[in-house]
Amino acid sequence: MSDDLVTIEIDGKPVEAKPGTMLIEVAEAAGVTIPRFCYHKKLSVAANCRMCMVEVEKAPKPLPACATPVNDGMKVHTSSKTAVDAQKGTMEFLLINHPLDCPICDQGGECELQDVAMGYGEGVSRYNEGKRVVMDKNIGPLVATEMTRCIHCTRCVRFGEEIAGMRELGATGRGENMEIGTYIEKSMASEMSGNVIDLCPVGALTAKPSRFAARAWEMIEQPTVAPHDGVGSNLSVHTSNGELVRVVPNENEAINETWLSDRDRFSYEGVNASDRLTKPMIKRENGWRECSWETALNEVTDNLVKINGADISALISPTSTLEEMYLAQKYLRGLGSNSIDSRLRQVDFTDQDSMPLFPWLGCGVDDLEKLDAAVLIGSDARMDHPIIAHRLRKAWLAGGKVMAINPIAYKLNHDLHAMLTASPAQMVSGLALLATKLGAKLPGSLDYASSFKGDEAVVESMAETLKAAENSMLLLGQYAMNSQYASHLRGLLSQIEAHCNIKFGYLPDSGNTTGAWLAGCLPHRGPALSAVTDGKHVVDMLANSDKGYFLWNVEPEFDCADPQRALSALQGASFVVAATSFATDTMKSYANVLLPISAFSESSGTLVNTNGAWQSFNAVSNAQGEARPGWKVLRVLGNLAQQSGFDYTSSTQVRDELKGMCTELPAFSTAVTGEIKYALIEDEPQLQRVSSTNNYRSDAVVRRAAALQRTPEAEDSAVRMNSAELAKLGLNEASQLELRQGMHTASVEVVIDETVPAGCLYLPAATEASAQLGTAFGNIEVKAS
Amino acid sequence: MAESTTRKADLLPADVRGEIDHWLGRFPDDQRQSAVLGALRSVQHHDPQHYLSTEMMDAVADYIGMSEIAVYEVASFYSMYNLEPVGKHEISVCTNISCMLRGSDEIVDHLEKKLDIKLGESTTDGAIFLKKEEECLAACCGAPMMQVDHVYHEHLTIEKVDQIVDQLRGSHD
Ligand code: SF4
Ligand code: FES
Ligand code: FES
Numbered sequence: 001m002s003d004d005l006v007t008i009e010i011d012g013k014p015v016e017a018k019p020g021t022m023l024i025e026v027a028e029a030a031g032v033t034i035p036r037f038c039y040h041k042k043l044s045v046a047a048n049c050r051m052c053m054v055e056v057e058k059a060p061k062p063l064p065a066c067a068t069p070v071n072d073g074m075k076v077h078t079s080s081k082t083a084v085d086a087q088k089g090t091m092e093f094l095l096i097n098h099p100l101d102c103p104i105c106d107q108g109g110e111c112e113l114q115d116v117a118m119g120y121g122e123g124v125s126r127y128n129e130g131k132r133v134v135m136d137k138n139i140g141p142l143v144a145t146e147m148t149r150c151i152h153c154t155r156c157v158r159f160g161e162e163i164a165g166m167r168e169l170g171a172t173g174r175g176e177n178m179e180i181g182t183y184i185e186k187s188m189a190s191e192m193s194g195n196v197i198d199l200c201p202v203g204a205l206t207a208k209p210s211r212f213a214a215r216a217w218e219m220i221e222q223p224t225v226a227p228h229d230g231v232g233s234n235l236s237v238h239t240s241n242g243e244l245v246r247v248v249p250n251e252n253e254a255i256n257e258t259w260l261s262d263r264d265r266f267s268y269e270g271v272n273a274s275d276r277l278t279k280p281m282i283k284r285e286n287g288w289r290e291c292s293w294e295t296a297l298n299e300v301t302d303n304l305v306k307i308n309g310a311d312i313s314a315l316i317s318p319t320s321t322l323e324e325m326y327l328a329q330k331y332l333r334g335l336g337s338n339s340i341d342s343r344l345r346q347v348d349f350t351d352q353d354s355m356p357l358f359p360w361l362g363c364g365v366d367d368l369e370k371l372d373a374a375v376l377i378g379s380d381a382r383m384d385h386p387i388i389a390h391r392l393r394k395a396w397l398a399g400g401k402v403m404a405i406n407p408i409a410y411k412l413n414h415d416l417h418a419m420l421t422a423s424p425a426q427m428v429s430g431l432a433l434l435a436t437k438l439g440a441k442l443p444g445s446l447d448y449a450s451s452f453k454g455d456e457a458v459v460e461s462m463a464e465t466l467k468a469a470e471n472s473m474l475l476l477g478q479y480a481m482n483s484q485y486a487s488h489l490r491g492l493l494s495q496i497e498a499h500c501n502i503k504f505g506y507l508p509d510s511g512n513t514t515g516a517w518l519a520g521c522l523p524h525r526g527p528a529l530s531a532v533t534d535g536k537h538v539v540d541m542l543a544n545s546d547k548g549y550f551l552w553n554v555e556p557e558f559d560c561a562d563p564q565r566a567l568s569a570l571q572g573a574s575f576v577v578a579a580t581s582f583a584t585d586t587m588k589s590y591a592n593v594l595l596p597i598s599a600f601s602e603s604s605g606t607l608v609n610t611n612g613a614w615q616s617f618n619a620v621s622n623a624q625g626e627a628r629p630g631w632k633v634l635r636v637l638g639n640l641a642q643q644s645g646f647d648y649t650s651s652t653q654v655r656d657e658l659k660g661m662c663t664e665l666p667a668f669s670t671a672v673t674g675e676i677k678y679a680l681i682e683d684e685p686q687l688q689r690v691s692s693t694n695n696y697r698s699d700a701v702v703r704r705a706a707a708l709q710r711t712p713e714a715e716d717s718a719v720r721m722n723s724a725e726l727a728k729l730g731l732n733e734a735s736q737l738e739l740r741q742g743m744h745t746a747s748v749e750v751v752i753d754e755t756v757p758a759g760c761l762y763l764p765a766a767t768e769a770s771a772q773l774g775t776a777f778g779n780i781e782v783k784a785s
Numbered sequence: 786m787a788e789s790t791t792r793k794a795d796l797l798p799a800d801v802r803g804e805i806d807h808w809l810g811r812f813p814d815d816q817r818q819s820a821v822l823g824a825l826r827s828v829q830h831h832d833p834q835h836y837l838s839t840e841m842m843d844a845v846a847d848y849i850g851m852s853e854i855a856v857y858e859v860a861s862f863y864s865m866y867n868l869e870p871v872g873k874h875e876i877s878v879c880t881n882i883s884c885m886l887r888g889s890d891e892i893v894d895h896l897e898k899k900l901d902i903k904l905g906e907s908t909t910d911g912a913i914f915l916k917k918e919e920e921c922l923a924a925c926c927g928a929p930m931m932q933v934d935h936v937y938h939e940h941l942t943i944e945k946v947d948q949i950v951d952q953l954r955g956s957h958d
Binding site: 160161166167168169170171172173174182183184 | 839852853854855857858861862
């Protein structure tokens with residue numbers, strides 16, 4: 001390799017570098033920092049701030065290091081008089097219009113302009129004329145603007161164009177009147193918009209929810225992992241006196257690079273929501289009252305021990321830590337129950353015994369950007385896991401072809417090579433047709449190719465593209481996994497993988513979905529694949545009231561596939577314990593004991609991301625009130641129930657116990673294997689409800705994150721139908737529809753969306769409206785309301 | 786979230802579309818944004834208030850396939866585009882060096898008094914718009930000069946200005 005390198009000299013020191021690399025990067029690698037504003041390693045070179053001027057021998061004048069490629073024999077001086085004069089000159093110009101309002105600026109103390117001005121600015125300004133002022137526009141609840149501070153580096157503009165794939169900020173006006181902004185008053189719509197806060201070198205763009213909350217130097221920075229989408233983005237939590245102030249990304253090239261989704265950045269606000277449960281509570285004849293931990297835990301133990309283990313069902317949030325999951329199943333299995341599940345939104349478990357070790361991506365998150373072709377199946381990738389969508393966008397930018405088979409035309413940050421929207425049954429048929437065209441021999445129980453009613457040319461084009469690609473993948477999303485034909489879809493993808501050399505991966509739907517499988521939070525498998533007597537899966541648990549329920553950070557009206565059924569099952573139970581970070585009236589309507597457990601950031605633990613990476617973290621903020629880390633609560637419960645093996649002194653011990661069990665695991669892929677009795681797919685004569693989770697309402701913490709809840713995405717609860725379908729039902733004039741599933745009704749605003757397949761009604765799940773209804777997939781009736 | 790179903794480009798009248806198509810035809814398919822200057826000019830000409838509303842700029846963005854902000858950038862960069870409603874006839878007095886030396890300031894003063902508006906404003910009857918600032922229009926040899934609806938008037942005197950404005954007013958009534 002070394003003969004590909006050139007040798008240059010930076011400040012008298014010889015340095016080797018690849019020819020063509022920009023000087024600023026080479027210098028950085030050699031430990032020489034050149035001041036800069038517009039340069040950012042993840043963005044294109046703009047070279048517009050001129051701060052990075054250096055002296056290059058034989059060049060007639062100073063050159064910008066960010067836009068000067070290295071050449072053999074180049075001699076660079078980064079701090080010679082010529083270089084420093086140029087840098088100081090630039091600094092003086094940059095400060096001409098800057099308001100120098102550092103004392104009231106959130107960026108103060110961590111501002112690149114401040115830092116560089118310390119090194120290159122003069123103590124006194126020679127500029128006596130009036131400074132320009134830029135009037136701010138409200139660009140939404142997440143990002144605060146103070147555009148008078150902007151130095152026009154255009155990092156935020158390039159971020160929109162190059163990374164987010166949607167240009168929202170721009171430079172309008174010209175010369176002295178140029179302004180960075182949205183031009184019109186408009187909320188930023190990118191699901192990654194918060195990244196401009198980190199990119200902005202000055203205080204022009206700052207985090208709105210934490211505005212004026214603390215000074216940079218008062219905060220403590222601690223690393224942790226994002227618990228919402230299973231990608232496991234690395235982040236740092238900033239706290240002041242133990243209180244959460246804000247969240248920023250931690251760089252991890254294999255996962256989130258330098259980015260963070262808005263959900264991961266702003267969800268922390270939910271932790272301190274006003275309905276936070278801070279003391280154990282217990283229901284008595286005369287209502288709810290607070291009690292001591294001792295009373296609450298004894299009450300739980302006395303009641304659960306009385307119930308026959310087989311009559312206890314446990315619903316565990318898939319955002320829980322690995323330690324909580326492992327201990328919860330250990331405790332429940334100790335009580336004699338195998339009815340444990342964290343697949344709360346799923347309904348089809350036909351193939352659960354044939355599932356791989358865990359439903360995972362099947363490759364690294366970073367491998368996605370190397371794909372030549374990918375088909376998203378039932379996935380709103382952009383909102384479900386923005387970091388994965390970003391990797392796919394990189395694949396697309398490199399010429400990869402991204403395709404989709406979805407319930408509606410979900411928008412990505414790039415063009416789709418081919419797209420099909422299909423009803424649940426048609427999704428199976430379309431995929432079966434694709435499999436056939438790819439040369440897979442389908443077993444009769446999966447061969448629905450001939451019942452495909454959609455556009456065959458689209459399927460044909462997908463097949464051709466996949467055949468031509470060397471490195472391609474089918475990605476099964478949240479919608480597909482939760483649909484009533486999930487097992488058929490998994491079966492078809494497994495067939496394609498087996499016969500056609502096209503990989504298949506599961507896109508994660510929650511923070512620790514993968515971990516739940518390893519930890520044995522499942523009715524049919526114990527930790528690390530160990531065999532257990534089958535318990536009930538979540539749908540059976542809720543089909544009728546069980547005697548006892550054990551809920552772990554679950555709000556069934558939002559987190560379960562069938563909210564109303566879940567509620568009525570819980571209400572009919574004789575004893576319900578809810579370990580939860582928040583207390584709601586709904587919970588109080590069915591529970592007997594509420595145990596306050598710590599929320600995200602307050603407990604140590606581990607999350608397993610979608611490519612199987614175990615990421616452990618410490619508690620980074622103080623728990624509220626008497627809330628306790630979940631693993632500690634479970635440890636005490638285990639001891640109170642006189643179960644053995646609950647003497648852990650740290651969460652690390654819990655993790656290591658499970659890790660020990662996982663060392664001997666067999667090799668595994670993503671495919672389902674073995675005999676599977678697939679259900680027969682019937683025609684869909686009646687209007688079908690189809691749903692996907694509104695991602696800004698995906699779990700209890702996110703639902704309480706105040707700023708996120710003010711975004712237009714969070715408010716999206718409208719039902720979508722195509723105009724022909726509405727006309728057929730005589731509803732084309734209606735703006736509000738009454739939806740009915742069984743006895744349950746809800747009145748919801750309707751949006752005409754021609755991409756919704758015929759015979760379908762699309763309704764986001766986990767909203768206030770969907771909480772009043774029944775199952776996420778299945779028959780539904782509508783009328784005007 | 787899914788795409789909304791009505792298109793913003795629907796706002797563009799047929800003749801404007803025709804003109805934009807003409808411009809689009811002159812550039813390669815992967816350079817559609819090159820047509821934005823012509824498209825905006827066409828929209829402004831057809832607009833009853835002679836300006837580019839946000840809605841119309843969005844329509845252009847949608848029609849050409851650019852981001853909206855990129856259209857705002859172009860529209861706000863060039864002084865020939867009006868971003869607020871203006872009067873029917875546009876008067877731009879050059880105030881650059883040659884014209885200034887030859888008395889353009891008096892011309893501006895006179896116009897402001899005569900029309901009872903300031904630079905950058907339009908008369909209340911919507912007849913005349915006095916453009917805020919105009920740089921050298923490359924007619925220095927005829928200084929002082931002004932441009933009225935794309936026509937150059939040179940060697941201006943107060944009388945000549947009066948005559949031109951009165952004529953405009955007449956043609957408007
Ligand atoms: S707002 Fe910040 S990031 Fe954007 S151009 Fe201005 S200084 Fe740069
Ligand atoms: S960092 Fe080089 S010009 Fe801005
Ligand atoms: S200065 Fe007025 S036309 Fe040149």
